Amino acid sequence: MSIAIKVEKLSKAYQLGEIGTGTISRDLERWFARVRGKEDPFLKIGQTNDRTNKGTSDIVWSLKDIDFEIKQGEAVGVIGRNGAGKSTLLKILSRVTAPTRGRITGKGRIASLLEVGTGFHPELTGKENIYLNGAILGMRKKEIKRKFAEIVEFAGVERYIDTPVKRYSSGMYVRLAFAVAAHLQSEILIVDEVLAVGDAEFQNKCLGKIKDVSEGEGRTVLFVSHNMAAVSRLCTEAILMDKGCLKQIGKPKEIIEVYTSINGNANEVVLPDNPYLQYLSINQVQDELEISCEYSSDITLNIPCLGFVISDSLGNPIFGTNPTYQPPVQKMLPSKKGTIKVRIKQPKLLNGIYGLSVWFGDGKSDFVRLKDVLTFEIINMVLYDKETYAHTSGPVSTIVDWNYNFHL
Template sequence: MSDTVIQVDTISKLYQLGEISTGTLSRDVSRWWARVRGQEDPFQKIGEANDRTIKGTSDYVWALKDISFEVKQGEVLGIIGRNGAGKSTFLKILSRITKPTSGRIRVKGRIASLLEVGTGFHPELTGRENIFLNGAILGMTKAEIRAKFDEIVDFAGIERYIDTPVKRYSSGMYVRLAFAVAAHLEPEILVIDEVLAVGDAEFQKKCLGKMKDVSEREGRTILFVSHDMSAISTLTQRAILMDHGQVSHIGTTPETINAYLNRYVKKNLIYTAPPSDSRPQIIRAEVKTNLPNNHHTCLAPLVVEIDVHTPFPLRGASISFQVVNNRDQPITHLWTFDSERPMCREAGIYQLRCDIQAFRVYMGNYTLKVYFSGPPGGETYQILEYICPFTVEMFELYREFKWYPGTCTYLENAEWVVKKSATGSSHYLL
């Protein structure tokens, strides 16, 4: 007997933008007649790939296009990709919330899905009633649900509110109960979307531990979608990268994460962009390493330079950047505010330099994530991700400091200098 529990065979999903119908009665009749005869929809062929960043010419978009792969029993499969890549659409098809336009999925076993906050709950029913409702949907008897009831409530940590209608729950309480129900009512396949991001850090850690436990000890299959590369790395051994509705890469989790980062990381150490006449923006960013080819020695001074341009005066501007590792985790975050270093109070170009006296991060590959913002709680003018890639080398330092990966998230000391260059002459604003 095959140990494949999910077989996805050329799944595609077509959506029409704007009006739901084809626009004319004759086209609607033609589509209906094609469906009756078991033929392909005559209006599918004009669809475009799902790229949210560009304006298309067609009213039809392929949210998914020819997705094929298999999942084995007991496997924890990660699914990653940028927003709009098609991850949630695929999970909705797998959970039978929506139908594919073409293709087929074969599933062996019951599926419990945690896709959106409140999915599968009736808002007027209490937490207790929803537990029994979800168990009944999965085909469990009342006795089986009662046997699990106390364990579910204890895991969710909402015993005081278990007889309160769930419409009065916060989003965090929703997620706590929903995950506890999905994980404890013994489905063969557990499907989890990004909803765990709603919970607090302690509960997220608890959920990851539970998912690992039900996979390794109970042999259940898990499909896990997340933007948290650390969680994906911790929980999964194999992952899928989705891009514009298609499978871009399938492989081990480290390989897939690297493929994800390499796809979006800008290759140049220096980022540049022309200034805009209409909005404030970052026009240049550079990491100055002490070794050739974007390499840097651990403990050596590191310099980050950021140039911003504003076509009009700003009040309370701030610039900050994160150093991000190859798991997409921010390692350190450094910032400067207008109240500390005057900047952007007049239209023009401002050159910022951040001197890190001793850059103490573990060896590995890193990029910058740069923010250009107004005062706290105000407008964010621009965020740049995956720019200025560089590699940190440790040589023999790890023997002296006994550092290990995953133990180096910290706040770094740094000095900022701001220089205004609006008319060709420059002066420091200290």
């Protein structure tokens, strides 16, 4: 089989912090260095992309020396923590942004789906938007015309095709947008997490379509997802990214195992300069969650009080509490220094990415507020099969007793 995508020494640097202040002088400095034939002074090697440590330079390598090859007809899943460089890789492949170094070569037209419904205009009808969106994604008008009936059928919006999309429900909107992208005539399809939207039935339909595309039509698929179940079901290969580097490439099952084992003990932050809270971590311990922290302050804290909120990947709070609402069994002792461990029993979170926000104080006021300070992933906390997953809504699984009283 021939090679569809070949990535060589691919690197991408991003500039952190303010852009737009003092850039003229900085540009001049860069230009001057180039004229003298020296290395760009703002691209220092040796900075890796680690969100938890604050780097000394404000250039961060979002991708560093990535090398891999993808054969034609393969479905490759890209996994990794948030900020591992997955999206950057896809952005470069989709030609939305250019790499800093290295190159990618390949064969065949690329259709990329970094977002559903890019360029949809609310005032235009479904039909007009199919044409516009198709053209934005690189289709010719005659191709769209040929596929039009198929797109409309896949989206299931026949009745509303001449209605402006601003009157569509969000589900219809997403279905229509995905339908256009799924019918692109390309040899390579790039998909980024778009499946996080839509109802379960439609998600399955999308996954099915992606599977058809790769297996049935022999097209190459590159798929970034946090949904391990989808990756293992769809993909023939998987790539694990970590801190901008390619960690491992191989069969999806192995890679997912490596990924989960790495993630089991990560998710911590050290705050040496914080006057109250110096360490914080959150871990999944089988079907429970554990938050740990270390505090040390100059003043005595009457009630060392750590409050927390767990939120979903969109930032919506799911649950949270603090010791004044749910007092500990232990007696609280005024102290300056100590550690706190919080065990969350039965959080029953479904697979996905969640955020942790914490507040820390003396029981009267909060001295530290850290919003979304940690991002963590839940993997197989709730044992489920495909059936139950598809029929559960929301991020939390519950145990339900049904009590029927039949009046026959």
